Amino acid sequence: MAHHPAHADHAPEPDYIRAKKGIMSWLVTVDHKRLGLMYLASVLFFFLVAGILAIALRTELFTPGQDFMSAQTYNKVFTLHGAIMVFLFIIPSVPAAMGNFLLPLMLGAKDVAFPKLNLLSFYVFSVAAIMFISTLVMGSIDTGWTFYTPYSTATGGAATMAVFAVFVAGFSSILTGVNFVVTVHRMRAPGQTWDRLPLFVWAIYATAVIQVLATPVLAITVLLLGLERIFGVGIFDPALGGDPVLFQHFFWFYSHPAVYIMILPGFGIISELLTVHSRKHIFGYKAIALSSVAIAIISFLVWGHHMFVSGQSELAGIVFSFLTFAVAVPTAIKVFSWVATLYKGSISYTTPMWYGLMFLWTFTIGGLTGLYLGTLSIDVHLHDTYFVVAHFHYVMVGGTVVAFIGGLHHWWGKMTGKMYNEKAGAIGALLVFVGFNGTFLTQFFLGHQGMPRRYYAYLSEYQFLHQISTIGSWILAAGLLWTMIYLLHSLWYGEKATGNYWNATSLEWHTQSPPIEHNFHDTPHVTGSPYDFPEIDKSGATH
Amino acid sequence: MSTTSHGSGQHEEYPPYLAHHFDTMGQQAGAAKLGMWLFLATEILMFSGLFLAYFIIRYFYPDMMLSAHEFLQKEAGALNTVVLLISSYTMAMAVRAAQTSNTPSLKRNLLWTLLCAGIFMVVKYFEYSAKIEHGMLPGRFYEAHYHGYELVGLPHIFFAVYFTMTGLHGVHVLVGMGIITWIYIRASRGDFHSGNYIAVENTGLYWHLVDLIWIFLFPLLYLVR
Numbered sequence: 048m049a050h051h052p053a054h055a056d057h058a059p060e061p062d063y064i065r066a067k068k069g070i071m072s073w074l075v076t077v078d079h080k081r082l083g084l085m086y087l088a089s090v091l092f093f094f095l096v097a098g099i100l101a102i103a104l105r106t107e108l109f110t111p112g113q114d115f116m117s118a119q120t121y122n123k124v125f126t127l128h129g130a131i132m133v134f135l136f137i138i139p140s141v142p143a144a145m146g147n148f149l150l151p152l153m154l155g156a157k158d159v160a161f162p163k164l165n166l167l168s169f170y171v172f173s174v175a176a177i178m179f180i181s182t183l184v185m186g187s188i189d190t191g192w193t194f195y196t197p198y199s200t201a202t203g204g205a206a207t208m209a210v211f212a213v214f215v216a217g218f219s220s221i222l223t224g225v226n227f228v229v230t231v232h233r234m235r236a237p238g239q240t241w242d243r244l245p246l247f248v249w250a251i252y253a254t255a256v257i258q259v260l261a262t263p264v265l266a267i268t269v270l271l272l273g274l275e276r277i278f279g280v281g282i283f284d285p286a287l288g289g290d291p292v293l294f295q296h297f298f299w300f301y302s303h304p305a306v307y308i309m310i311l312p313g314f315g316i317i318s319e320l321l322t323v324h325s326r327k328h329i330f331g332y333k334a335i336a337l338s339s340v341a342i343a344i345i346s347f348l349v350w351g352h353h354m355f356v357s358g359q360s361e362l363a364g365i366v367f368s369f370l371t372f373a374v375a376v377p378t379a380i381k382v383f384s385w386v387a388t389l390y391k392g393s394i395s396y397t398t399p400m401w402y403g404l405m406f407l408w409t410f411t412i413g414g415l416t417g418l419y420l421g422t423l424s425i426d427v428h429l430h431d432t433y434f435v436v437a438h439f440h441y442v443m444v445g446g447t448v449v450a451f452i453g454g455l456h457h458w459w460g461k462m463t464g465k466m467y468n469e470k471a472g473a474i475g476a477l478l479v480f481v482g483f484n485g486t487f488l489t490q491f492f493l494g495h496q497g498m499p500r501r502y503y504a505y506l507s508e509y510q511f512l513h514q515i516s517t518i519g520s521w522i523l524a525a526g527l528l529w530t531m532i533y534l535l536h537s538l539w540y541g542e543k544a545t546g547n548y549w550n551a552t553s554l555e556w557h558t559q560s561p562p563i564e565h566n567f568h569d570t571p572h573v574t575g576s577p578y579d580f581p582e583i584d585k586s587g588a589t590h
Numbered sequence: 591m592s593t594t595s596h597g598s599g600q601h602e603e604y605p606p607y608l609a610h611h612f613d614t615m616g617q618q619a620g621a622a623k624l625g626m627w628l629f630l631a632t633e634i635l636m637f638s639g640l641f642l643a644y645f646i647i648r649y650f651y652p653d654m655m656l657s658a659h660e661f662l663q664k665e666a667g668a669l670n671t672v673v674l675l676i677s678s679y680t681m682a683m684a685v686r687a688a689q690t691s692n693t694p695s696l697k698r699n700l701l702w703t704l705l706c707a708g709i710f711m712v713v714k715y716f717e718y719s720a721k722i723e724h725g726m727l728p729g730r731f732y733e734a735h736y737h738g739y740e741l742v743g744l745p746h747i748f749f750a751v752y753f754t755m756t757g758l759h760g761v762h763v764l765v766g767m768g769i770i771t772w773i774y775i776r777a778s779r780g781d782f783h784s785g786n787y788i789a790v791e792n793t794g795l796y797w798h799l800v801d802l803i804w805i806f807l808f809p810l811l812y813l814v815r
Contacts, residue, residue: 156611157610157611158610159611160611162609162611221632224628225625225629225632228624228628229621229624229625230621232621232624233617233621234611234617234621259628260631260635261635262632263633263635263636263639264636264638266636267636267637270758271639271643274728274729274754278728278729278730278731278750279729279730279746280728280729280746280750280751280754281729281744281747282643282647282750282751287729287730287746287747288650288651288744288746288747290646293643293646297639570613
């Protein structure tokens with residue numbers, strides 16, 4: 048798809064990891080690839096921390112009564128699990144870590160549009176993370192990650208610090224979003240028109256637009272919540288004349304689009320994985336690209352489906368229910384296109400492909416159960432039960448995290464220069480698949496039978512399903528730890544990665560692995576689609 | 591850009607203000623401007639949350655809003671509106687001066703803008719002091735009734751909204767003053783001319799937004815009917 052002028056005259060250049068030496072060269076770097084790696088290390092650390100908390104929660108739930116956590120401790124642990132996972136892992140995971148690394152490479156650019164802003168964004172994120180962790184020694188938070196009023200204005204502990212941490216994390220998200228939107232608009236290589244962009248770029252672009260438009264509303268929401276706690280301003284607190292449902296409107300106006308901030312980049316990764324590992328041109332390029340944008344737009348119009356039982360008007364409920372169903376259309380377009388991409392493809396069962404196929408299974412379950420919850424009458428029954436927990440985790444873990452791990456394997460050699468072991472990868476994928484479904488499939492049944500979320504104890508008739516779920520979570524944890532171990536192992540003992548080890552065609556494969564500091568020796572010129580696999584597509588005759 | 595990998599001669603006339611990852615000044619200016627507009631969009635969305643809260647409180651408690659707003663000093667608000675409008679004019683002139691490479695005019699207009707912003711903050715200081723003195727404070731710190739003022743309903747919410755909205759706006763004015771000072775220092779170094787003025791233009795865009803937000807705050811808070 049791209050041609051290069053001969054660059055035999057170039058002396059070999061060190062890659063971006065070895066280009067500069069010393070800890071300071073990392074701390075003040077403006078190289079998007081180094082920042083991507085720093086983000087990757089940070090988000091993986093928080094994934095580990097919040098994952099350990101999750102295992103603790105599941106273990107407490109192994110028996111109906113209290114085991115080793117009091118109700119108070121349980122509340123604090125699930126709050127911390129949710130808040131860290133959402134704000135410090137999932138939201139920055141794909142956009143900030145992989146997006147930073149890949150976006151300029153896929154665009155054939157030397158860097159993002161505002162490299163210094165990118166560095167600032169990383170430090171703002173770090174400050175938010177430190178503020179969040181400091182809540183641990185300030186008495187913790189027990190509000191749940193949603194900070195619902197009036198409880199969040201009344202509870203003690205470190206809720207004020209936590210909401211300001213969210214405020215600061217939001218700034219990092221906004222800065223990254225602005226940076227990415229401008230990068231996609233202004234930094235594309237010559238010849239790279241909008242219909243020649245890799246679908247990962249389209250997904251990151253749609254995500255960045257949501258980040259820019261939704262996060263400021265979160266900022267003002269948590270600012271008002273913080274002021275409510277400090278000054279008792281009386282906007283959200285009913286005791287002072289405020290309206291607690293107003294908080295929910297504010298919060299979900301951000302946080303519903305935010306779940307698309309979390310899942311859209313995952314869609315982007317899956318589009319790349321399925322096409323490269325089946326050696327087939329993506330089916331319905333334009334449909335997949337534009338459905339990302341459609342999801343971004345509709346995502347702003349569905350927040351009320353979180354509030355069917357909060358006392359909003361019936362008409363509002365009906366409208367929000369309808370709009371929620373509308374999200375399923377562009378989402379289904381994607382899933383059908385992915386399946387059609389696989390049709391008659393030359394599928395190789397690499398680890399990224401296993402995760403890609405796993406995504407099709409788990410995300411589809413997550414997406415379809417969303418329709419149950421979007422249905423007014425059914426939601427009244429299922430609201431605040433384990434059904435919601437299962438749905439959310441099928442989308443966020445079965446969707447985003449599975450895509451993230453798949454992408455991590457796909458680009459691992461590009462990022463680190465080392466190859467992981469395929470057999471180890473397949474074992475890890477199997478453990479993750481079994482463990483994940485064991486943990487959360489059971490929770491649909493629990494929720495349907497009436498098990499409410501956020502309880503540290505339960506009636507004994509739920510015990511069997513809870514125990515399967517807990518055992519599943521241990522298998523999932525084992526799979527993830529296994530994955531961590533062999534990936535770390537590969538850093539020292541892995542085979543060296545070649546420049547284009549998947550034999551793929553988008554621009555990041557047109558430079559060495561790991562790339563040189565300025566990405567490309569000469570600016571690439573794009574002449575065709577990023578998904579050109581002539582051995583199956585017969586020189587593009589099918590598209 | 592490391593010069594070794596680009597020894598082909600195409601970068602011999604590399605403009606001094608062009609960052610390494612851009613190809614042309616036009617691309618750099620276009621990126622900066624698009625980035626600024628996106629940032630302004632985030633600012634508007636952030637303030638729109640506050641405006642929404644304002645309208646909901648006003649819908650809940652119309653009489654309280656009407657009675658409490660009488661205690662704001664309309665003259666001070668009006669003066670500040672005029673001062674900010676003038677500063678927007680001088681800022682626009684500063685951008686024009688940068689575009690025409692007229693550095694003395696650029697510096698002069700930046701100073702006028704800074705002066706207007708300073709006046710705005712001084713007036714705000716006196717307004718805030720008066721409110722604090724009379725106990726007209728947000729939320730649970732409200733104690734105007736100890737000072738002999740009887741307001742209708744729940745005036746602590748009005749003053750919470752007043753202080754939050756004008757306070758956040760005031761922070762933006764202070765940040766703007768910092769940026770304008772920095773632009774002034776760069777202008778004194780001779781950084782800006784017809785080929786490189788995007789930083790001045792972006793500062794201007796930001797300043798006009800700060801002005802624009804005040805144009806909405808003034809009638810909503812001071813001129814309630």
